[in-house]
Amino acid sequence: MTIGTDILRPDQILTPDQVARGMTGDAGVVTTTVEKAVNWARSNAVWPALFGLACCAIEMMHTQASRQDLSRFGMEVMRASPRQSDMIIVAGRLSRKMAPVIRRIYDQMPEPKWVISMGDCASCGGVFNNYALVQGVDEIIPVDVYVPGCPPRPEALIQGILKLHEKIQAEKLDGWRDRAPQDDRA
Amino acid sequence: MIGALIQGMGVTLRTMFRKPLTVQYPEHKRPVAERFRGRHELKRYENGLERCIGCSLCSAACPADAILVVPAENSDEQRFSPGERFAEVYEINMMRCIFCGFCEEACPTDAIVLEHEYELAAYDRRETIYTKDMLLVPPGASGDDTPQDTRGRDVPFRMGGMDYFSVPIVARIGAAPGTAPVPAAPSEPDTAPEAQAPSL
Numbered sequence: 001m002t003i004g005t006d007i008l009r010p011d012q013i014l015t016p017d018q019v020a021r022g023m024t025g026d027a028g029v030v031t032t033t034v035e036k037a038v039n040w041a042r043s044n045a046v047w048p049a050l051f052g053l054a055c056c057a058i059e060m061m062h063t064q065a066s067r068q069d070l071s072r073f074g075m076e077v078m079r080a081s082p083r084q085s086d087m088i089i090v091a092g093r094l095s096r097k098m099a100p101v102i103r104r105i106y107d108q109m110p111e112p113k114w115v116i117s118m119g120d121c122a123s124c125g126g127v128f129n130n131y132a133l134v135q136g137v138d139e140i141i142p143v144d145v146y147v148p149g150c151p152p153r154p155e156a157l158i159q160g161i162l163k164l165h166e167k168i169q170a171e172k173l174d175g176w177r178d179r180a181p182q183d184d185r186a
Numbered sequence: 187m188i189g190a191l192i193q194g195m196g197v198t199l200r201t202m203f204r205k206p207l208t209v210q211y212p213e214h215k216r217p218v219a220e221r222f223r224g225r226h227e228l229k230r231y232e233n234g235l236e237r238c239i240g241c242s243l244c245s246a247a248c249p250a251d252a253i254l255v256v257p258a259e260n261s262d263e264q265r266f267s268p269g270e271r272f273a274e275v276y277e278i279n280m281m282r283c284i285f286c287g288f289c290e291e292a293c294p295t296d297a298i299v300l301e302h303e304y305e306l307a308a309y310d311r312r313e314t315i316y317t318k319d320m321l322l323v324p325p326g327a328s329g330d331d332t333p334q335d336t337r338g339r340d341v342p343f344r345m346g347g348m349d350y351f352s353v354p355i356v357a358r359i360g361a362a363p364g365t366a367p368v369p370a371a372p373s374e375p376d377t378a379p380e381a382q383a384p385s386l
Contacts, residue, residue, distance in 0.1 A: 069208040120250075124281040124311065127250040136311070148306045148314055150284035153218075158211050160307035167309065 035173050042086070042112065043168040046161075049085035049109065050078040051102065053092025056119035056151040060091045063154040073161060082108040087164070088141075089157075093121030094134040106141040114168070116160055117143045120150045218302045223285045225303035226278055228322040229296065234329025236266050236322065237297035240273040244289035244298055252282035253289060264333040272332075276318040280306050 048070075052060055064070050064078060079085040082105045094102060106113070117137050120126030123146045125135035137143060144167060147160035209216050218224070229237045240257030256275035266272035289298050308314050325331050 066207050067209055068211060072208070072210075120281055120284055123314075124279075126282060127284050129251065129282075138311070144309070146281065146308050146311060146314060148280040148283070148308070149304065150286075152306075153304050155211050155215065156304045156306065159305045162212060163307050163309070 035171075036169075038173060039169045039171055043165040045074040046087045046114065046164070046168070047077055047079050047085050048075055048116075049082050049088040049105065050080060051088050051090050051105065053090070053094060053098065054119075054121065056091035056122065059151045059154055059157065060089055060118065063157050068154040068158060070158070070161075073158075073165070075161070082106075083110065085109055086112065087114040087116065089116045089118050090122045090137045090141075090143075091118040091151075093126065093128055094137050094140070095132055096134060099134050099140050102137065103140050112171075114144045114164055115141055116145045116147060116157075116164060118147045118157055118160070119152060120148060123148060126150060218304070222302055222304075223287050223290075223300035225280070225301055225306060226283075226289070226316070226321055227299050227301050228273075228276065228318065229299055230323060230325055230329060231268070232326060232328050234325035234331060234334065235268055236272060236332055237295045238273045238276065238293075239267050239269045239295055239297070240271040241294065243292040243294065247288040247292035248283075249286060249288065250282040250284050252279045252284075253277070262337045263335055265336045266332040266334075273318065276321060278316050278321065280314040280316055281311065 050057075050060070052058075062068065070076065082088070086109070088102075088106060088109065090102065106115070115137070117123045121128060121133065122137050123143075125133055127150070129135070134140060145160045145164045147157055149156050152160075231237060238255075240255055242255040242257065245251075245253040245255050254275060254277040255273050257271040258274035260266055260270060260272050285300060287300055290296075290300055306314065
């Protein structure tokens with residue numbers, strides 16, 4: 001195959017499913033394999049940044065503790081530093097005063113990064129439908145998985161995490177910048 | 187010093203032979219408590235009619251304003267629930283819901299019950315709004331799906347310890363005795379009148 005006019009289009013060598021997932025170029029076989037390997041590695045070592053804001057944080061600690069044991073999923077370390085974390089679990093109600101902080105922490109995390117919104121308050125404000133609280137952290141940062149519950153059981157959080165793993169395993173290698181507008185000041 | 191070291195390592199040694207505490211969650215699910223409040227379900231009577239009569243008391247009791255009820259009128263041709271009205275739209279926003287169970291307490295017909303399902307995670311906020319067809323349980327073996335055609339048959343039901351009839355009481359006893367068609371005996375009442383009254 002010569003590079004030029006008779007180059008194969010992506011839809012001639014890729015299945016429609018692969019085209020829908022955004023795979024392009026002639027090296028389709030190679031990129032799918034690399035993508036699979038990278039996604040497998042990423043989904044099996046998602047280090048969470050702890051962002052406990054309220055009572056959901058108690059359940060988050062419980063999830064981390066020995067009975068539920070998040071290290072079964074390669075998440076044994078809750079990093080207090082955003083620079084070392086891949087995923088942030090927002091656990092609890094987010095006040096408007098706290099909103100710039102969480103945005104800054106999110107911007108400081110290295111890509112690729114994911115967000116789990118744990119509990120009613122983080123997901124949409126929950127029972128606190130008032131001026132003081134952000135009605136859902138997705139006003140501030142892009143959320144991948146919402147976990148309803150007040151607070152969710154540890155099992156419910158783990159189910160959300162497993163849903164996130166499924167999402168990571170179906171992701172593309174590029175396109176991270178398109179997910180949310182980035183803040184260059186971080 | 188050596189003694190303290192041995193003592194400390196003894197604790198470590200002891201825990202090595204202890205049974206692991208960890209629950210292997212996705213494979214093995216720990217049973218929840220009997221009174222655990224999880225995802226809601228809308229219940230039915232044994233004859234398949236929906237218990238919900240669209241009174242919106244659950245919606246009024248909800249501290250998080252998570253429930254939306256839009257009632258509509260029943261008719262004998264298209265009957266969803268005994269009584270005058272049924273819930274045409276019944277939506278619960280699981281993200282607002284705090285699973286307090288006030289809706290369950292407020293319900294006069296025990297239509298809404300918080301069951302034991304807790305796996306509710308979603309990729310999208312819109313996915314967490316549960317509509318009536320997601321909440322309503324399927325009809326049991328002895329009942330038909332709604333709407334039912336109840337023309338010509340009586341639909342007795344029991345609510346708050348009292349007997350109600352789908353045919354208005356005036357039509358039943360207003361006419362002179364002997365001329366009014368007396369409905370047949372309750373074919374499939376939900377609870378016998380002498381059974382215990384539903385707890386409210």
